[in-house]
Amino acid sequence: MKKILFLAVLGMFSWSALAADKLTLQLxxxxxxxxxxxxxxxxxxxxxxxxxxxTIKPGGPDIATPxxxxxxxxxxxxxxxxxxxxxxxxxxxxxxIAQTFKRAGLMLTCRKDSGIRSPSDFKGKTIGVWFGGxxxxxxxxxxxxxxxxxxxxxxxxxxxxxxxVDPLLQKQAHCVSTMSYNExxxxxxxxxxxxxxxxxxxxxxxxxxxxxxxxxxENRLNDEKFxxxxxxxxxxxxKGWEYAGENPDKAADIVLENDDTGAQTEKHQRRMMREINKxxxxxxxxxxxxxxxxxxxxxxxxxxxxxxDAVITKAPKGAWTHKVYEAxxxx
Amino acid sequence: MFSSxxxxxLAIPQAVLVLLLLIKPFDKNNISSSLILTIVTIAGCTxxxxxxxxxxxxxxxxxLWLYVIAQVIMIWExxxxxxxxxxxxxxxxxxxxxxxxxxxxxxxxxxxxxxxTVGFNVPQILLPSPHLxxxxxxxxxSVLWADFQQTFVKAVLSGYLIGCGSGFLIAIFxxxxxxxxxGLLPIGNLVSALPIVGVAPIMVMWFGFDWHSKAAVVVIMxxxxxxxxxxxxxxxxxxxxxxxxxxxxxxxWQTLLLLRLPNALPFIFNAMKINSTLALIGAIxxxxxxxxxxxxxxxxxxxxxxxxxxxxxxxxxxxxMSGSLFxxxxxxxxxxxxAWHPSMRNx
Numbered sequence: 001m002k003k004i005l006f007l008a009v010l011g012m013f014s015w016s017a018l019a020a021d022k023l024t025l026q027l028x029x030x031x032x033x034x035x036x037x038x039x040x041x042x043x044x045x046x047x048x049x050x051x052x053x054x055t056i057k058p059g060g061p062d063i064a065t066p067x068x069x070x071x072x073x074x075x076x077x078x079x080x081x082x083x084x085x086x087x088x089x090x091x092x093x094x095x096x097i098a099q100t101f102k103r104a105g106l107m108l109t110c111r112k113d114s115g116i117r118s119p120s121d122f123k124g125k126t127i128g129v130w131f132g133g134x135x136x137x138x139x140x141x142x143x144x145x146x147x148x149x150x151x152x153x154x155x156x157x158x159x160x161x162x163x164x165v166d167p168l169l170q171k172q173a174h175c176v177s178t179m180s181y182n183e184x185x186x187x188x189x190x191x192x193x194x195x196x197x198x199x200x201x202x203x204x205x206x207x208x209x210x211x212x213x214x215x216x217x218e219n220r221l222n223d224e225k226f227x228x229x230x231x232x233x234x235x236x237x238x239k240g241w242e243y244a245g246e247n248p249d250k251a252a253d254i255v256l257e258n259d260d261t262g263a264q265t266e267k268h269q270r271r272m273m274r275e276i277n278k279x280x281x282x283x284x285x286x287x288x289x290x291x292x293x294x295x296x297x298x299x300x301x302x303x304x305x306x307x308x309d310a311v312i313t314k315a316p317k318g319a320w321t322h323k324v325y326e327a328x329x330x331x
Numbered sequence: 332m333f334s335s336x337x338x339x340x341l342a343i344p345q346a347v348l349v350l351l352l353l354i355k356p357f358d359k360n361n362i363s364s365s366l367i368l369t370i371v372t373i374a375g376c377t378x379x380x381x382x383x384x385x386x387x388x389x390x391x392x393x394x395l396w397l398y399v400i401a402q403v404i405m406i407w408e409x410x411x412x413x414x415x416x417x418x419x420x421x422x423x424x425x426x427x428x429x430x431x432x433x434x435x436x437x438x439x440x441x442x443x444x445x446x447x448t449v450g451f452n453v454p455q456i457l458l459p460s461p462h463l464x465x466x467x468x469x470x471x472x473s474v475l476w477a478d479f480q481q482t483f484v485k486a487v488l489s490g491y492l493i494g495c496g497s498g499f500l501i502a503i504f505x506x507x508x509x510x511x512x513x514g515l516l517p518i519g520n521l522v523s524a525l526p527i528v529g530v531a532p533i534m535v536m537w538f539g540f541d542w543h544s545k546a547a548v549v550v551i552m553x554x555x556x557x558x559x560x561x562x563x564x565x566x567x568x569x570x571x572x573x574x575x576x577x578x579x580x581x582x583x584w585q586t587l588l589l590l591r592l593p594n595a596l597p598f599i600f601n602a603m604k605i606n607s608t609l610a611l612i613g614a615i616x617x618x619x620x621x622x623x624x625x626x627x628x629x630x631x632x633x634x635x636x637x638x639x640x641x642x643x644x645x646x647x648x649x650x651x652m653s654g655s656l657f658x659x660x661x662x663x664x665x666x667x668x669x670a671w672h673p674s675m676r677n678x
Binding site: 064066067087092132135159160164166172 | 454455456457532535536539540619620621622623624629632633635636637638639
């Protein structure tokens, strides 16, 4: 009799765990401070305060997050707008529900000794690009400048860069693609100093596209319960990003604790967290972190349509929504 | 395009044949019966193929599964009928049967792929249907041809020739200088165990982004199998034959050229066949780590990022076809040069 009562009491405790709503978030890259806000929200209990049980899956070099979403491996993914809109045009209807990063971190880093001082000096030079969706801003910029991307003395020779900055260090390319929060610092750590480098930020050249945003499958937004879950997730994630903005070192440490590979270092992550905070730019998001500004979206679509390499052939309809944001306000 | 009448005309013979088979099973195993069975099955399959493109969401999934299972049974029956044919060992009929069954098998796999992906609306970015892949192939032929030249002609062939050639020469060198066998073989072993994904970025750093670094990776991969196989082959000639050459007062080089190398040919061809597949794999994987913007590995990695999975499959098709043809060419050379070997005897 006592055993049955004991088991029943235990059962009642587990009920609260059953009540927590499950969500899976697929990251765009490996565990690093680029996703600090989500790790902070999980570690500090912001998700469980909202009654959510969130699983964060790290990404990596061979993981295309839209494929994970289409295959049912995640409920929400982090993706950049170019790849997301290309996937939408290929028949997988994903929708942007929040835009975490207001600013873009993609930039071109060149060696000063290559002689490049301004974009018109790109003619005849070799530029490293990652491809896989990251080439569209550069292609759009080159078509804006009227420089061809197929090599020759009046054009630019493109090479497919690996996930490192070796071409710049080995002098195999005059410029390489870097993220302001990651690869740029790898170049600095490798021994080059900022005075040896010339940096072009895509944001400043007007050819940046929106980067880290949250995307879900369109048909799931018809389910009111799922929208409610997403709204709670958004609220808790925003709190996480605000915390990361105010306490970058503590947030970086949380990310390091969650890094199963052990590949990240404290110095690199703390620096990355500070740079990411500049991209989240919470002071420039008066409606709150994650509110997608339609003018930013339209600018990105224009860049993608003019990249000359047809990532999308027509302006997409219904690719973003404020439904989750409004649900969050009304919670 | 196809009226429902055409579909019925295609499907009815199959239904009739199935009923006949249930009442009185075929016991004749000759070509005409197999041919009838196959043609009727193909007619039935075509009717399903045409129909699935008009499917809407209201059609229940179990109906499509019934179709699929019925077609699989018919295909199975027709193929087993082909293999049961009594050919009286006539070579002409033997050849027809030996060619038909693999062809039918491959065709039915592609057919099943098509109806399952189209019928169940599998998202194109997960698994595209064969007709989409064929369309992508037709649209990007010039791009695929440029990629083929960059990867196969420049990187694979040059790396293969250098790798196999150096493996062969070093093996003869080792045979001449016996102490090197103890020294070079373990190093060769080590070199072959290096993972491509570790070696490729280093080769790119040493030899640059172009095809030279990919050829270097292929050389590393193909060197050791050729070395080991040639060494084993050279040592494989029998004691009696070597004694005979000794009794003819032949020197080392004569024995090598007239006795030991011809005897080593089966082993050498074995290594060449292994190396043909290794070379293609090595070149494509090495291209993931840095290329100019052309090449099969480059095409696969960027089109996956752009969600153009049909172009990825078209590239895979090109790689598979070129790899198979390369292998077949070497097997053909082997058949003509080592026709004396017991493994070449017909059954």
